[in-house]
Amino acid sequence: MPRVLTPVVSGWFAGDGDDFHLVGTRCSACGSVFFPREDVFCRNPGCEGGDLTETPLSGTGRIWSYTDTRYQPPSPYVTSPELPWRPYALVAVELEAERIVVLGQAVPGVTVADLAVGMEMRVVPGVLHEDAHTTWTTWHWRPTGVAG
Amino acid sequence: MTDDVAVLGAGLHPWGKWGRGFVAYGTAAARAALLDAGVGWREVGSIVGAATVRGGYPGHVAGATFAKALGWQGARAASVYAACASGAQAINTARAQILAGIADVVLVVGADSAPRGFFRPADGDRPDDPDWLRFRVLGATNPTYFGLYARRRMAVHGDTADDFARVKVKNAAVGALNPNARYRKRLTVEEVEASAVVADPLRLLDICATSDGGAAVVLSSMEFARRHGAAAPVRIRSVSTVTPRFPNTVLDLPDIATDSAVAVEPSGETFRSSIARTAYEEAGIGPDDLSLAEVYDLSTALELQWYEDLGLCAEGEAAKLLRAGATTLGGRIPVNVSGGLSSFGEAVPAQAIAQVCELTWQLRGDAGDRQVAGARVGITANQGLFGHGSAVIAVR
Incomplete structure (x- = not known):
């Protein structure tokens, strides 16, 4: 039986292939954008508070900073005890239109040696981990100069 | 400006991995602080505990837990939690009680018993908890955030791995002189740069460990201090416990994204600068008046960041300040002469109190081999998860 694709958090990203994007919310009164999404109250202290509606975030941005995880993170991060630990890069990307920095894992195979502050990155669909029945999906950052 | 409160006594349980519960460390530190103050426990009208999330219910109600361990004597009790800033908030709670006339003498205690390895969230599925989410979705441990800040400094200000290693070497040299520190070995730049990378560009010896430890201070009104015979006690002149201002554009623990600055x-x-500015304004002093600073060096790179946030130098000039020896014992503005978190390892609710203990001993001239000559004014600085600023200015 094929595994069911399930987002690691529901409502944070949507779309397939080239249409994949992060999903935030925008306040109808002041225009502030929130990711992770705020669905109840606008957090701008100068705003009376408007409706918060879903908005797709820009697909590309530039690296604010980056690092990696040379040691296995503790739970609730899911790792396989049978497999050797493989570090992955974490990238904080600044989206120009929304003026927000969003953290994410780099696509597998991209290491800190491939990255630089200011480099352009694109958000792409990724797999966080798989278990018996589920493929847990997430977002990854990929350098725009690297083919998918 | 507010009125001063007196620091009558300070006490620590040495930092380490001792394998005991946090109550033992906190009680030992409290007894040491009371002894140092020359104040009997029954004279204390209020006890404030900095809470720990690692001790079960007793950890959450730390004030009452320590009161019971010291022997119930009817004191008021309060417990505060603000992650790494818990200790400063406990001190501020005590200070507010004294300034409001609610209590004359207040005992402040914080202690922790830390697990091995990375800090991690409590068990269970909690998708509404940002701390749980950053581990579940990204595996983003605390050191990865320190790595992000370090890499950002390298890109923006030109800091190098060598600069970071020199912070460690400086702190290890004074930590070696501190009997309460956990790590008391002098190190070389080569030894730091030979340690394993944990979160690029930071290595194991760039990152502070997690420790057991306990810290306590006895605070009182100036009037009580005079009656008690302390004519010129160390005084707390300001405590900053501010939160960030929207939009916070620096990615802070444990967040997955910053605020948006589009509207x-x-x-x-920055938030960290505002923590220091608030403390300076309340105390009516500025960075040029400081004799020393104790800053929260969760990583070597973060210590450099604090130099700028405290106004010890201009933005981007921290590595230069370090290299000039200004922040070394004997320099213009020594930073972390206790050895810092680098030599202690973090015992979360005790750490910000321990920073104030170091200021107290330094301002009294009781710091022995690591004494800053003629110390008159000191500041502590710290930032707790979830937007908790903390800075304390003490004078003599």
């Missing part, structure tokens, strides 16, 4: 222009002052 509101950022003020240009």
Whole structure:
């Protein structure tokens, strides 16, 4: 039986292939954008508070900073005890239109040696981990100069 | 400006991995602080505990837990939690009680018993908890955030791995002189740079460990201090416990993203700078008046960041300040002469109190081999998860 694709958090990203994007919310009164999404109250202290509606975030941005995880993170991060630990890069990307920095894992195979502050990155669909029945999906950052 | 409160006594349980519960460390530190103050426990009208999330219910109600361990004597009790800033908030709670006339003498205690390895969230599925989410979705441990800040400094200010290693070497040299520190070995730049990378560009010896430890201070009104015979005690002149201002554009623990600045222009002052500015304004002093600073060096790179946030130098000039020896014992503005978190390892609720203990001993001239000559004014600085600023200014 094929595994069911399930987002690691529901409502944070949507779309397939080239249409994949992060999903935030925008306040109808002041225009502030929130990711992770705020669905109840606008957090701008100068705003009376408007409706918060879903908005797709820009697909590309530039690296604010980056690092990696040379040691296995503790739970609730899911790792396989049978497999050797493989570090992955974490990238904080600044989206120009929304003026927000969003953290994410780099696509597998991209290491800190491939990255630089200011480099352009694109958000792409990724797999966080798989278990018996589920493929847990997430977002990854990929350098725009690297083919998918 | 507010009125001063007196620091009558300070006490620590040495930092380490001792394998005991946090109550033992906190009680030992409290007894040491009372002894140092020359104040009997029954004279204490209020006890404030900095809470720990690692001790079960007793950890959450730390004030009452320590009161019971010291022997119930009817004192008021309060417990405060603000992650790494818990200790400063406990001190501020005590200070507010004294300034409001609610209590004359207040005992402040914080202690922790830390697990091995990375800090991690409590068990269970909690998708509404940002701390749980950053582990579940990204595996983003605390050191990865320190790595992000370090890499950002390298890109923006030109800091190098060598600069970071020199912070460690400086702190290890004074930590070696501190009997309460956990790590008491002098190190070389080569030894730091030979340690394993944990979160690029930071290595194991760039990152502070997690420790057991306990810290306590006895605070009182100036009037009580005079009656008690302390004519010129160390005084706490200000405590800053501010939160960030929207939009916060620096990615802070444990967040997955910053605020968006699309609708509101950022003020240009970072959260950490605002922590220090508030403390300076309340005390009516500035960075030029400081004799020493104890800053929260969760990583070597973060210590450099604090130099700028405290106004010890201009933005981007921290590595230069370090290399000039200004922040070394004997320099213009020594930073972390206790050895810092680098030599202690973090015992979360005790750490900000321990920073104030170091200021107290330094300002009294009781710091022995690591004494800053003629110390008159000191500041502590710290930032707790979830937007908790903390800075304390003490004078003599």
